[in-house]
Amino acid sequence: MNSYKRMAIFAEVVAAGSLTAAARQLGMTPSAVSQHLRQLEESLGLALLHRSTRRLTLTEAGERYHTGCAAMVAAARSAEQALARLRDQPEGELRLAAPIGFGGLLATALAPLRAHPKLSLHLLLDDAVIDLIAARVDIALRVGALADSTLVARKLGSMKRQLCASPAYLAGRGWPAQPQDLLQHDWLGGRPGAAGGELLDLQGPDGEHQTVRMQGRVQATQVTALHALCVAGWGISMVVSDDDRRALADGRLLPVLPGWQPADLPVYAVTPRRGEQPAKVRHALELLAAHFSQPATGPTRLSAA
Known part of the structure; x- marks a missing residue:
């Protein structure tokens, strides 16, 4: 990994035009930058820069090597910018x-x-x-x-949830008056294979709770199927979907036991x-x-x- 760091330092020195300017950009001392360059040249076995008191110039090897180093730094900056966009803006x-x-x-x-x-x-x-x-x-x-x-x-x-049924079902089977009356009705459940049936915990108008264990006449794992079955008059279901809400608004479904609410x-x-x-x-x-x-x-x- 040190070699990549030294390549980046070398590219910055070439871009800045001097060790001092590069050190300022990198937050390093000029002597540290010079040491990294010397170690890079030693590892490559070639001189990359001609040093004089006034300026730095690239050797032939330095010119060839700089192309790859500059491309590496540009790719790293591009990757950082891509991550910054991902961090700052939805994309x-x-x-x-x-x-x-x-x-x-x-x-x-x-x-x-x-x-x-x-x-x-x-x-x-x-x-x-x-x-x-x-x-x-x-x-x-x-x-x-x-x-x-x-x-x-x-x-x-x-x-929030609400029990509901179609007008045709309620006209034929009657309206439950209390939670225990649900046991005499057909239940449309959403948990096939639930041991012992599906528990409904209902809270009444005075804060009392009643629990009813419902055995589903029809069970389905998808809410779209439960909605269609309920509208078609197969039984009582739990209103929880956009389709159910629209059906309640236009009268295709009616609330059952409106004073008794299932838990949110x-x-x-x-x-x-x-x-x-x-x-x-x-x-x-x-x-x-x-x-x-x-x-x-x-x-x-x-x-x-």
Whole structure:
């Protein structure tokens, strides 16, 4: 590594025109610069500079060697500038993993990133948990309790949920009045194979809690499928998606037990490494945190994966 340092010093001496000027640029003493040059020439077995009291001139070997040294220094500076741009301005590819139901949310939250023409966005939308390292993911959005891991998690906020069903289903099966009435209804669950059924912890209008263990008539791992099943009248589901919110607004879905609320779901941004992050990741995290800090306008669906 010392040889590369001496090559850089040699290139700076040639660019500055004197040992003194080069030493000033490098933050070294002239004697230290002279010593590095002497060691470089000794290692090469050739003189690189003609030294006189007034000026330095390149030998023939020095002229040939300087071309490579100058190119090395230019490449190093170019690499540093590229990293500085990556550090200071969003550019490159931002790979972001999230549950399927986050597509609309991300389009809104990350809209300011459109102003950075050198940045591209790659969304990996999947309700299954993605291996961040293998998929080269910069940020993953995850919901609910997190498993212990070496990944770095930052809580962004939480999302409200609401039980819902289609008007046709409720007209045919009736309206539950209390949480225990849910046991007489068809449940659309999102955790196939959950031992003993799916637990719903509901908080009532006076702060009381009731827990109901639901056995799903239909189970699906993707929120889009649960939404379609709920709108089609297959049973009662948990509203957590943009599609569900629109369906509630236009009456295709109706709230069930509106006085009894499921616990909010915490939302985390997970990154694969600690320490300083490039600008694209920092900007995205700031935008996501700002989005989730806004007052909720209604239930939003995401998977609990």
